[in-house]
Amino acid sequence: MEQSYWLEPEPNGYDDLLVHECAHCLANARYGKGIPRWLDEGLAMYFAGQIGSTEAIGMPPQEKDIACIGYEDPMLYRYSSLLMDALTSVRSIGGILALADDAENFSAHGPLGDKTLRESITAFKEK
Numbered sequence: 001m002e003q004s005y006w007l008e009p010e011p012n013g014y015d016d017l018l019v020h021e022c023a024h025c026l027a028n029a030r031y032g033k034g035i036p037r038w039l040d041e042g043l044a045m046y047f048a049g050q051i052g053s054t055e056a057i058g059m060p061p062q063e064k065d066i067a068c069i070g071y072e073d074p075m076l077y078r079y080s081s082l083l084m085d086a087l088t089s090v091r092s093i094g095g096i097l098a099l100a101d102d103a104e105n106f107s108a109h110g111p112l113g114d115k116t117l118r119e120s121i122t123a124f125k126e127k
Contacts, residue, residue, distance in 0.1 A: 020048035034103050038069055039112065041077060042084035046093065051081050083117060 023044040027035055045051055069076050087096055096112075099105045105112045 016048040016050060020044045020050065023047040031100055031103070034106065035100065036106055036112070037071065037076060038080045038083055039100065039106075041080035042087075043096075045077070045081055046084045046088065051085050051088075086117075 021044070023046075024040060027040050027043050042051075069079055091099075099111050102110075104110055107113050108116075110116065
């Protein structure tokens with residue numbers, strides 16, 4: 001889902017928008033500014049019911065540094081959706097939140113780090 005989504009009228013009201021933005025507030029209050037953008041967006045999309053099909057989204061290019069995806073990248077929401085879909089297929093949302101509680105898990109070798117996620121998602125796609 002790209003940023004233009006938020007500029008279009010909501011056919012069912014603004015409930016998902018409110019949940020999405022509230023999830024950002026809660027994630028930033030709990031995890032601080034150190035939370036990776038993909039996880040911040042992924043959690044917001046998850047709780048708002050906006051996670052799409054990984055088949056429709058496709059894989060991020062292997063050379064893409066997932067940890068450095070910025071808001072200026074129109075693929076941020078697609079990658080965030082893909083990552084959360086992949087993560088929730090192997091862990092509960094509670095398990096993901098527990099991993100996020102420890103900021104060291106965001107390092108390259110931590111379970112939410114770029115290298116680990118890239119390997120996990122590649123394995124997930126090959127299932």
